[in-house]
Amino acid sequence: MDSVRIDxxxxxxxxxxxxxxxxxxCKGGRxxxxxxxxxxxxxxxxxxxxxxxxxxxxxxxxxxKLVKNRVGAKLVSELMLDVTSSEELEKLxxxxxxxxxxxxxxxxxxxxxxxxxxxxLKGQA
Numbered sequence: 001m002d003s004v005r006i007d008x009x010x011x012x013x014x015x016x017x018x019x020x021x022x023x024x025x026c027k028g029g030r031x032x033x034x035x036x037x038x039x040x041x042x043x044x045x046x047x048x049x050x051x052x053x054x055x056x057x058x059x060x061x062x063x064x065k066l067v068k069n070r071v072g073a074k075l076v077s078e079l080m081l082d083v084t085s086s087e088e089l090e091k092l093x094x095x096x097x098x099x100x101x102x103x104x105x106x107x108x109x110x111x112x113x114x115x116x117x118x119x120x121l122k123g124q125a
Contacts, residue, residue: 003043004066006031006050012067013079015052015059030054049083057092059084 004012007022010031016022023040025031031038032051044050044063052059062081071079103110110118 001066001068003045004068005040006033006038006042006044007040008068009044009063009066010050010052012070013061013076014070014073015061025052025054055095057095058088 007019007026010016010022010025011019016025022031026038026040026042029037030053033042033044033048035051044066046063046066048063050061050063052061060083062083063079064081065079067079
């Protein structure tokens with residue numbers, strides 16, 4: 001196997017939950033191969049460097065092996081090498097820390113007790 005479609009490879013190595021999400025990301029200009037925007041039908045080869053922009057984070061991976069079918073999460077490290085910069089990883093960590101207080105959609109405004117608990121979790125109390 002010399003090459004695989006980029007949308008299929010991104011789905012197979014679990015960068016996107018579905019192949020259609022991977023395809024939409026390519027169409028939306030959020031996926032680049034070697035600093036060039038790509039369409040979903042673009043072929044990816046071993047050694048290519050892929051940049052994926054997701055939620056404001058630029059994740060960079062290098063292709064080690066090609067696959068057509070989805071693989072288990074434990075096997076992903078054999079197929080790609082994560083070369084994301086440390087600044088981007090720190091940015092992702094900060095975003096995760098800031099999103100501590102997620103509320104269920106439709107739950108309404110927090111009560112006084114909820115507000116006190118949120119403030120306590122954020123260290124503002």
